[in-house]
Amino acid sequence: xxxxxxxxxxxxxxxxxxxxxxxxxQDVVYNHAYRVLGDPQLADDAAQDTFIAAFNNLRKFRGxxxxxxxxxxxxxxxxxxxxxxxxxxxxxxxxxxxxxxEIESPHWLMDHADLPEDQVERDELGRAIQHxxxxxxxxFRVVVALVDIQGMDYAEAAAxxxxxxxxxxxxxxxxxxxxxxxxxxxxxxxxxxxxLEI
Amino acid sequence: MTTRISNRDLEALSAYLDxxxxxxxxxxxxxxxxxxxxxxxxxxxxRQTRMILRSxxxxxxxxxxxxxxRMVGARPVRPWTFPVLSMASVMATxxxxxxxxxxxxITQQQQTVSLMAAQSAATETFTLGAPSEGAVQPMIESVxxxxxxxIEGSKSKTAPLPTTEEPTTGPGALQVTPEMTPSNRExxxxxxxxxxGYPSPAEAVGPGVEIQRPGAGVIYLRLAEIILVLxxxxxxxxxIIMYRKQRF
Numbered sequence: 001x002x003x004x005x006x007x008x009x010x011x012x013x014x015x016x017x018x019x020x021x022x023x024x025x026q027d028v029v030y031n032h033a034y035r036v037l038g039d040p041q042l043a044d045d046a047a048q049d050t051f052i053a054a055f056n057n058l059r060k061f062r063g064x065x066x067x068x069x070x071x072x073x074x075x076x077x078x079x080x081x082x083x084x085x086x087x088x089x090x091x092x093x094x095x096x097x098x099x100x101x102e103i104e105s106p107h108w109l110m111d112h113a114d115l116p117e118d119q120v121e122r123d124e125l126g127r128a129i130q131h132x133x134x135x136x137x138x139x140f141r142v143v144v145a146l147v148d149i150q151g152m153d154y155a156e157a158a159a160x161x162x163x164x165x166x167x168x169x170x171x172x173x174x175x176x177x178x179x180x181x182x183x184x185x186x187x188x189x190x191x192x193x194x195x196l197e198i
Numbered sequence: 199m200t201t202r203i204s205n206r207d208l209e210a211l212s213a214y215l216d217x218x219x220x221x222x223x224x225x226x227x228x229x230x231x232x233x234x235x236x237x238x239x240x241x242x243x244x245r246q247t248r249m250i251l252r253s254x255x256x257x258x259x260x261x262x263x264x265x266x267x268r269m270v271g272a273r274p275v276r277p278w279t280f281p282v283l284s285m286a287s288v289m290a291t292x293x294x295x296x297x298x299x300x301x302x303x304i305t306q307q308q309q310t311v312s313l314m315a316a317q318s319a320a321t322e323t324f325t326l327g328a329p330s331e332g333a334v335q336p337m338i339e340s341v342x343x344x345x346x347x348x349i350e351g352s353k354s355k356t357a358p359l360p361t362t363e364e365p366t367t368g369p370g371a372l373q374v375t376p377e378m379t380p381s382n383r384e385x386x387x388x389x390x391x392x393x394x395g396y397p398s399p400a401e402a403v404g405p406g407v408e409i410q411r412p413g414a415g416v417i418y419l420r421l422a423e424i425i426l427v428l429x430x431x432x433x434x435x436x437x438i439i440m441y442r443k444q445r446f
Contacts, residue, residue, distance in 0.1 A: 015265060015266075015270070019264040019265060022262070022263050022264050022265065023264065026263045027256065027258050027259050030257065030258070030260070030263070031256055031257045031258075035257075040260065044260060047259065047263050048263050051263050052269055055265055056270060125250075125253075126254060129250065144251060148248060148254075149251065149252070151252075154213075169209055169213050169218065173205070173244075174205070176212055176247050176248060176251075177244070180244065180246075180247040183247060183250060
């Protein structure tokens with residue numbers, strides 16, 4: 001059964017058909033939530049909420065890219081979660097120094113002795129990128145996640161965030177500039193082909 | 199060293215990387231990239247940054263996010279047997295009540311008929327006064343030989359009744375004093391409770407009167423009651439189990 005047929009069946013209340021769509025897109029949705037929120041547990045909750053909201057609002061899907069529609073929902077869910085965190089800040093479990101500032105994330109202190117070297121490098125690079133993404137304003141982060149990580153074009157990204165094309169263009173350029181500066185701090189983690197020749 | 203360029207140039211370079219720049223701007227920018235070293239360096243830095251971002255390891259979902267009916271508040275789709283079982287349980291319960299009431303009614307009717315038969319038999323005895331040998335004899339003759347001991351037993355059971363005369367020869371006949379009025383007699387007959395040491399109407403009447411036992415109809419009713427209770431309980435339990443399973 002193709003995607004359109006599954007969507008049609010799901011619209012009629014066929015949960016099994018919808019769950020097949022869930023299985024097809026859950027990695028995309030979770031990955032996006034994780035890149036925007038920067039936390040596996042929050043990303044998990046956001047992904048689940050996204051699929052529930054998608055099923056309940058399937059009648060509002062007007063065709064087009066189902067992936068883009070899901071990414072729009074997960075982006076809004078992430079915004080909601082970040083707003084909620086702003087209203088009710090959660091106490092960080094990260095260790096803090098004497099002045100109350102968080103010391104370097106324990107992610108960096110993990111013991112990777114049992115992992116293959118390539119895996120370790122990939123993990124560290126992934127964490128370095130996530131660290132730099134977390135430093136960005138959320139609006140920039142969302143655009144980078146949509147265009148550079150999900151591989152969407154500007155028009156799709158603009159549709160997802162509900163903003164003009166020029167806004168996507170501007171946010172993406174400024175985000176890339178900030179990321180370039182941030183990633184310089186992880187020079188040694190980058191593969192030779194990716195090292196910035198500065 | 200970090201290249202310093204304007205935001206406008208930065209946006210143009212970023213869009214150029216993604217192929218999202220209009221053709222006329224593209225030509226202009228390509229020409230500038232050939233001539234402006236700083237702009238070219240900024241372009242390379244952006245290109246490499248983009249390459250790093252696009253090589254970001256894809257994080258896989260830690261679990262399946264498939265939905266259950268409960269998550270989306272959907273009513274579970276129950277099999278067709280659920281309404282059938284539910285209806286069967288309700289109908290069986292309703293029929294059981296009807297049959298039970300009918301059973302009770304019929305049983306009461308039979309008891310009333312038996313009592314009336316006993317009373318009429320006893321009244322006959324009273325109205326005849328001391329029964330003559332001729333009147334009693336046919337009754338005795340009609341009694342099978344094996345019931346003679348019963349007759350003796352019923353005679354002895356009538357002994358506690360107050361009497362001033364010799365016992366009558368009629369089986370189960372009550373003793374009546376000459377002073378008794380008909381109303382007294384009836385009171386004595388109707389009011390004497392069996393548990394007070396007096397014989398039951400059937401015993402009092404004796405084997406000469408046919409006692410009505412539960413007929414085949416009542417037995418069928420009892421059977422129907424048992425079957426209906428089993429159907430009601432069985433189908434009801436099955437429906438409840440099905441309902442609970444659907445509620446996860």
